[in-house]
Amino acid sequence: AGGEHHVGRLGAAVDQPAEDQPAELKPAADLALRATGDRARFVSVGHSFGGAAALGVAEESCGIPFCTTLGYSLPDEVKAASLFGTNNKSPLFGSSASMDNQIPVQLVQGTVDGVALPADAETSYTKLENGPKQIVRVAGANHYGITDTQNPAGADPDASVQPISQAASIATSARWAAKFLKAQLGDGAAADYVYSTGDAADPGVTVTSAR
Numbered sequence: 001a002g003g004e005h006h007v008g009r010l011g012a013a014v015d016q017p018a019e020d021q022p023a024e025l026k027p028a029a030d031l032a033l034r035a036t037g038d039r040a041r042f043v044s045v046g047h048s049f050g051g052a053a054a055l056g057v058a059e060e061s062c063g064i065p066f067c068t069t070l071g072y073s074l075p076d077e078v079k080a081a082s083l084f085g086t087n088n089k090s091p092l093f094g095s096s097a098s099m100d101n102q103i104p105v106q107l108v109q110g111t112v113d114g115v116a117l118p119a120d121a122e123t124s125y126t127k128l129e130n131g132p133k134q135i136v137r138v139a140g141a142n143h144y145g146i147t148d149t150q151n152p153a154g155a156d157p158d159a160s161v162q163p164i165s166q167a168a169s170i171a172t173s174a175r176w177a178a179k180f181l182k183a184q185l186g187d188g189a190a191a192d193y194v195y196s197t198g199d200a201a202d203p204g205v206t207v208t209s210a211r
Contacts, residue, residue: 020031043181047146048116050097050157051086055124058101074102079085080184082106082177085113087120088127096123096150104132108173110141116158125208132184134194134209138169145169164204172204 023169025195046054056062058081065077080192089096105128109121109140118137127136143158144150162169179198182190198205 010028030130040077041185042075042077043079043184044083045177045181046081046083046086048085048143050125051083052088054081055086055088055099055101058103058105059099062101065111069121071112077149078103080104080106080181082108082180084108084173084177085110085121085143087116087124089124096127096128097122098129099124101133102130104180104184106136106177107132108138108139108146110143110145110162110169112140112162113143113145114158114159115143115156124203126129131210134180134207136180136207138172138176138203139206140164141169141173145206146173160167168204172202175202176205176207 013093025029044054045050049131056072057074057078060072063090083106085108087096089098091143105127107121109118110119111117113121121135125133127143137146140151140163142160144152144155145162145164145166148167176194176198179187179194181189183194193201194207195209199205
């Protein structure tokens with residue numbers, strides 16, 4: 001999001017993601033094939049362009065380049081989304097439209113992201129019309145603070161150097177994503193962390209939420 005040529009990832013996880021572990025971004029189709037009748041709760045995770053696609057999923061809209069039609073029906077099984085380095089700023093019009101999100105959405109944003117700019121994530125957060133919603137600002141993380149390596153092959157590089165370690169940015173981002181998604185699936189301890197105690201306990205983030 002926020003540019004024209006970014007490699008993004010969109011995936012889904014079944015039931016609750018493991019605490020403090022990065023959600024594995026497996027293709028949603030593969031997960032759906034593996035799902036069984038008693039695994040009826042999905043959450044969405046996305047990065048960059050994949051996160052932008054997931055925002056469309058969240059508000060039941062879809063268009064080029066993600067879909068060939070404008071219509072999309074959100075499956076009842078999809079319960080929440082956590083998206084890193086993501087915004088809905090239009091590269092064509094330079095503005096962000098309001099989003100009638102039908103599921104809880106968390107934006108995880110690196111403060112030194114030079115690709116999907118922090119200001120655009122802040123605007124997108126305000127454009128989410130429905131709660132629960134949350135924006136987590138990860139101090140010192142850039143656009144690739146959630147990937148295995150900085151500036152992975154095939155992606156537009158982020159010229160903004162990340163001052164914190166890759167391990168630290170991944171751990172912080174994954175922790176907040178996992179706890180937010182667990183909270184939306186009914187985990188009371190996770191909800192207490194993401195809405196009450198986590199911001200003060202974690203010096204690497206600042207958090208804004210609406211429920």
